[in-house]
């Protein structure tokens with residue numbers, strides 16, 4: 283199963299303004315995250331990346347402007363979230379964690395679907411395990427299966443792989459790229475390698491006021507992700523990103 287969604291819309295940020303505790307976070311921020319693509323957001327600590335994702339998720343209401351879907355339909359109910367913390371319930375089995383959304387909504391859980399997704403993320407043998415029996419990478423695969431179970435066309439990922447060791451992170455790139463194909467995904471990362479491997483669109487967040495600047499790096503493979511980690515073109519783009527981040 284390459285994609286779990288039908289039509290994934292673009293996500294458009296227009297004239298966004300937000301202050302919190304008297305601090306201006308965004309002033310007239312604009313940006314468009316393309317439909318059915320994986321967009322990477324890079325930016326310094328505290329610049330507002332997580333806050334922007336929370337606005338897209340509808341968890342915060344902006345003071346001015348807004349966020350809309352390119353198809354004109356409400357975004358509400360069409361957004362999934364995956365964060366650095368897997369937020370698995372420690373007392374629930376792996377498959378029950380995947381089906382948590384159904385339980386919270388009072389719907390009958392679709393166990394066959396949960397098991398199918400666990401098969402696809404390579405965890406069929408761990409369906410009945412408790413999260414405490416899993417490695418960090420396995421736990422993030424459960425979290426990915428839980429996001430996919432929700433079948434949302436827009437998926438927000440707030441540094442979901444940053445706590446994983448390098449090799450597990452590379453493997454998660456393979457899995458996430460395959461499983462999220464067709465979704466409109468916005469991925470926050472601090473890792474230039476991750477950005478270069480995964481981005482089908484790339485934005486640097488920075489400045490005062492904060493702006494979303496599209497970056498076009500010479501990357502091979504077009505929209506095919508993840509890009510090979512030993513690709514010289516990718517390694518050169520990674521060095522370029524480091525330079526930009528150090529200079530910002």
Ligand SMILES: Nc1ncnc2c1ncn2[C@@H]1O[C@H](COP(=O)(O)OP(=O)(O)OP(=O)(O)O)[C@@H](O)[C@H]1O
Nearest residue numbers: 302303305307325326327328329330331332333334
């Ligand atoms: N609930 C809140 N109340 C007040 N200020 C907040 C709140 N949440 C975030 N902020 C402020 O908004 C700014 C942006 O924070 P945010 O977490 O979005 O940054 P970030 O780019 O995701 O940072 P990092 O990369 O370190 O996670 C920071 O100055 C932070 O202190």
